[in-house]
Amino acid sequence: VAATRLNNLFVARLRALTSLGEVELTALDTLCSDRRHYRARSELVVDGSHPERVHVLLEGCACRYKLLSDGRRQITALLIPGDLCDIDALHVWRGDFAVATLTPATVAPISRPQLRRLAAEHARIADALGWLGAVENAMLAERNACLGRRSAREHVAHLICELFVRLAVIGRVEGDSYSLPITQEEIADVLGLTSVHVNRVLQSLRSERLIEQQGGTLKVCDWQALRKAAGFRPDYLHLEGLDGAGVDGLGAAMPPFVRPAFVADRHV
């Protein structure tokens, strides 16, 4: 059991950030026992379908997105390991977005009725799921502010900062670098820009030595400058956890180069 949980970042995150006890965590972990592998760019959830399963992303990157009738796409969430792909599906009769992988990915599909039953039986699980939903909400609201009121440059920098923190939390930042295996086109669909413009902004950030890129790796060279260029404040990620349950692992003022992920630490 412990061995399983070690590679279940979803449970690890809940363990670190909510008040769930071992019983609940084990129950959730058990629900994740069915693991499936997908290749890059496969559709996990079709838009408009009635959800029968909820998807936990255990490995790889994915996204939630919406398509307009003429093909314009907006990615409403970038998903990283440990994320719930479609938490709304728990409460909603018919989905209004799609989910697709961006890279090869490992996913645990959870039976919706089973998870609902678990939430009905354990108030603390319902609470933890509510917390996950609230964080989703906060992230969407922050992106709203980016899309509506920040410049392309600010927005690109903001995304880089956000990914840095989120990946640090799950132990996927090494030194000052992380792997960013998605295309500029996909970044553009997150930011509401064109890939051409994303390219130009990234070039400008590189030429000013705020970041470096090689292969699929992004290195943050000057965190303070990047943070300032973005107007980034990590409050909305609610790293303090449900009701302050989690450690304040990363501090209010994100340290320049992050210590090893506290989530990964915590279940050794």
Add this chain to the structure above:
Amino acid sequence: VAATRLNNLFVARLRALTSLGEVELTALDTLCSDRRHYRARSELVVDGSHPERVHVLLEGCACRYKLLSDGRRQITALLIPGDLCDIDALHVWRGDFAVATLTPATVAPISRPQLRRLAAEHARIADALGWLGAVENAMLAERNACLGRRSAREHVAHLICELFVRLAVIGRVEGDSYSLPITQEEIADVLGLTSVHVNRVLQSLRSERLIEQQGGTLKVCDWQALRKAAGFRPDYLHLEGLDGAGVDGLGAAMPPFVRPAFVADRHV
């Protein structure tokens, strides 16, 4: 008790759209017994504060918003009677947005621990609150798509459509008109535009006879054209309710001019 509930659109909405029974509805209604009146533009929730109360908007208009350090403002939600102003506050330790009234308003502040207790004791209340959160989520995601991928014209039209439907649900549409008591500046902060541009777009919609405006009243003259100009589809509002519990009161294809609000009907 019934008399009270008649003017509690929050409870009325839950009654129509979720599977809550009389016991739970009454418990919630009782929590709303403390009602406070605010004038226009008063701050209900300060950004960054630890939430001790959750706010139910019973009358008037309000908004959730975020301020960037240089004063730019993004309104992340327009709130109408029956809305929960700060549902995230139930799960989150420190808020990351502010709430303010836009018009004179009646608000019921609910003790956060009391509501949390109620949710812990009644799984169906937790479920209903989860549903409210999921709808918030869907609305934020849809606005993301608007901000990122729709033109100003589409976005303005979209907002007009959305308000039409949401107000129809609570019985605040008369014929083809509703009251829109907010300034173009505030609309601009919802849409991520400037008030000058909002003004021009509204003029264009008026000159093409899609809408009319006089005083604080907005009249939809040509619903189909407006809907098409917006690319509006009401799916994301989840009018079918929690797990399809509610009536499909407005139909998938929004009728041109809406029948009397089904919520208001239902508790006569």
Add this chain to the structure above:
DNA sequence: CGGATAGTTGACTACCCTCAAGGTATGTGG
């Protein structure tokens, strides 16, 4: 009748988009 708030208009600007072409990296098959 001021004074404040909100709506309107015009001239100019700029950020980002569009279109199109060229460059680079990787993988495949002959």
Add this chain to the structure above:
DNA sequence: CCACATACCTTGAGGGTAGTCAACTATCCG
């Protein structure tokens, strides 16, 4: 090993949507 295809990144030129700045008007209200 090379030819070729594909996917992605890069670069340039030109244009349009929406922003900025500023003045003017309308309306309401004390």
